[in-house]
Amino acid sequence: MKKSLLSLLVIATLLFAYMPRSYASDIVMGGWDTDGDGAAETVYNSDGNIKIKESDGTSRTYPLGSGWYFMGAADTNGAPGIDLIFNVSGTVKIVHDASQITSTYPMNSNWWLLKGGIADTDGIPGAEVVFNINGTLRFLHDNTGTMKDYFMGSNWILISGGIADLDGVAGNEIALNMGIVDGIKVFHESTGTSNSYTMPVNWTLGGIYDQDNVAGNEIIYSTSTGSFAINDRLKTNYGI
Ligand SMILES: [Ca+2]
Numbered sequence: 001m002k003k004s005l006l007s008l009l010v011i012a013t014l015l016f017a018y019m020p021r022s023y024a025s026d027i028v029m030g031g032w033d034t035d036g037d038g039a040a041e042t043v044y045n046s047d048g049n050i051k052i053k054e055s056d057g058t059s060r061t062y063p064l065g066s067g068w069y070f071m072g073a074a075d076t077n078g079a080p081g082i083d084l085i086f087n088v089s090g091t092v093k094i095v096h097d098a099s100q101i102t103s104t105y106p107m108n109s110n111w112w113l114l115k116g117g118i119a120d121t122d123g124i125p126g127a128e129v130v131f132n133i134n135g136t137l138r139f140l141h142d143n144t145g146t147m148k149d150y151f152m153g154s155n156w157i158l159i160s161g162g163i164a165d166l167d168g169v170a171g172n173e174i175a176l177n178m179g180i181v182d183g184i185k186v187f188h189e190s191t192g193t194s195n196s197y198t199m200p201v202n203w204t205l206g207g208i209y210d211q212d213n214v215a216g217n218e219i220i221y222s223t224s225t226g227s228f229a230i231n232d233r234l235k236t237n238y239g240i
C-alpha cells in the first residue's frame, strides 16, 4: 500500500515536471537566418501568425491573414537574410525579416508555382519566384518589386528538373517540353529570349547535368537510335 502510494507520487511528480509550460500552438516551420546576422532564427506558425524567434527568446511576429500556405524560404530581394514566401488566399506575400517589411504581390488570376521555381533566373542577386499562369511564365522579382510575364503557348510542361543553368551564364534557364511539333524550348529570363530544339516523337529524359565539363548543364535524352545532349550554350543537339 505504501509502496503504491509512493509510485503514484513519483508518477505525479514526473507528469508535472514534463507537462508543457504553455498551451500556445506554436509549430516550428524551420530554421533560417532570416535577419541576415549570420545566426539562424526559428520560424513558427503561431496561431496563424508567423513568429520568428531568436536564440535568446526574443521574437518578432508577422500577421499574414487567414488561409496561408508556406511556399518556401530563399533570399528573394538580394539583401542579407532569408525571406519567407507565402501564398495567402492566392496573393503572394514575402516576409523580409531583416527590414521587417512584408511585400504583397496580387496575382489576379489562378496560378501555380513551378516545381523548383524559387531560383535565380536573371543572374542578379536574389531568387526569382516563377509561376505558370495559363501558359504564361511569370517571374516575380522581389529585389525590384516587379513581375514580368512571358507567354509560352498554352500547351507545355516543365521538364523534370528543368529549372537549371543551361548556358553557363549566370541565372537558371527554364526548359519546357512543348510537345511533338515544337520540341524543347529553353527560355532565358535574363534576355527574355528562348532557343528551340527539334525532338523525335519518342524520347526519354536521362538527366540534366554538366555532360561536356564546360559551365552549364546539358539536357540528356535517349531514343531508339541513341543518346543525345541538348547543349544550350552552343545551341546544338548532338549524339553522345
Ligand atoms: Ca539571424
Ligand SMILES: [Ca+2]
Residues within 6 Å of the ligand: 119, 120, 121, 122, 123, 124, 125, 126, 127, 128
Ligand atoms: Ca535574381
Ligand SMILES: [Ca+2]
Residues within 6 Å of the ligand: 164, 165, 166, 167, 168, 169, 170, 171, 172, 173
Ligand atoms: Ca544560365
Ligand SMILES: [Ca+2]
Residues within 6 Å of the ligand: 209, 210, 211, 212, 213, 214, 215, 216, 217, 218
Ligand atoms: Ca556543360
